[in-house]
Structures are given as C-alpha cells and as structure tokens.
Ligand SMILES: [Zn+2]
C-alpha cells in the first residue's frame with residue numbers, strides 16, 4: 001500500500017464516526033442523509049460536458065466523456081471542502097468507491113497532478129487518493145502519467161479567457177500512454193480547462209481516448 005492510501009485508511013480510524021458532510025457522530029464517511037442530498041446530474045445533460053445546452057457537437061472537447069457524482073453544491077460541496085482543506089483525506093475511501101459505481105471501459109487510471117507547492121502545503125494530492133481507491137475497486141491499473149510542467153498563475157487571479165490559456169502547457173507526460181485509454185480523475189470540474197489540457201497532453205502522447213471522472217461539476221448557468 002502506498003503511503004498516501006495508507007494515511008487515508010489511518011485517518012479513517014480517527015474520523016470513522018463522523019460524517020464528512022454534516023459532521024454528525026455515529027456514521028462512517030458520509031451518512032445516508034447527506035448522500036441522498038447530493039444534487040445529481042440532470043438526465044438530459046450532454047454526456048460530454050454535462051450541460052443541457054452546449055456546443056460539443058460543433059466544437060467537441062478533447063475528452064470523450066465526463067462523469068460526475070453531482071453538482072458542486074450543498075452536502076457534496078461541504079464534504080469535498082473537508083476532503084481537500086480540513087484534513088479529511090479519509091473521505092477518498094468513500095468518494096473513490098462512489099466513483100467506482102460508474103460503468104467505465106477498461107483503461108489506465110491517472111490522477112490530475114497537483115502543483116508542487118500546493119502538494120507540499122496540503123501533504124497529499126486529493127485526486128491521486130481518489131484515483132488509487134477507484135483503481136483498486138475497479139481492478140484497473142493506476143499510473144501517475146502526468147506532471148505539472150510549470151508553475152501556473154493562480155486561476156482566481158485571471159480573467160475567463162486567460163484562465164483557459166494559463167493551463168495550455170501546464171502538463172507534461174511522465175510515461176507514455178500510447179495505445180491505452182485513460183480514465184482521468186480530478187476533484188472538481190469548473191471551467192473544464194484542466195480536464196481539456198490534461199487530456200490534450202495525453203492524446204498528443206498517443207492515448208486513443210480520455211474519459212474524465214470528477215466528484216463534482218460546478219453548476220453551469222442554464223436558464
Ligand atoms: Zn451527514
């Protein structure tokens with residue numbers, strides 16, 4: 001077992017009786033009530049971007065499919081925040097298992113890498129923990145194929161267009177994915193720039209197809 005997965009299981013020992021979303025005692029990971037409050041994706045949403053109206057037919061994104069547990073709101077948002085910022089790395093066990101309930105084709109499970117300074121600060125890459133649990137549940141191989149090439153500017157400091165371009169050469173390949181479908185895991189899908197550029201990098205290095213799996217998608221404005 002890797003050190004990071006070990007620490008998730010170790011933390012579970014301490015947090016095992018607190019829900020990761022509502023903090024109530026007596027539940028392991030996420031309580032049934034909070035799980036039932038996750039706002040699921042709309043059935044009519046486009047399978048590529050999970051929006052109701054989009055331009056995926058005219059301008060398809062680089063990845064083939066996007067799968068998300070729900071919208072980044074309410075109980076799902078609260079538990080993701082605890083997972084990322086409040087030491088609840090153990091929630092990777094629950095989130096990874098929930099993601100594993102999606103039907104996906106075979107492929108290599110790859111996490112979106114974290115910038116080195118953020119990794120140092122947080123102590124773990126939440127996407128890597130998710131990817132390891134997911135891969136284990138699915139019986140699929142896990143590889144850290146991507147890494148961050150450069151220090152990109154913090155996304156919040158930029159305008160929309162700049163945000164997109166800021167990540168255009170953020171990733172590089174660590175190991176060739178030639179001929180292998182990739183299942184790319186990340187925590188949140190916001191503008192889609194990370195998913196797009198990370199998949200672009202994998203496709204350019206020879207992967208035939210990339211599927212993106214995330215915990216939550218930012219809710220798009222849809223009148
Ligand atoms: Zn709860």
Ligand SMILES: [Zn+2]
Pocket residue numbers: 046047048049050051053054055056057
């Ligand atoms: Zn679409």
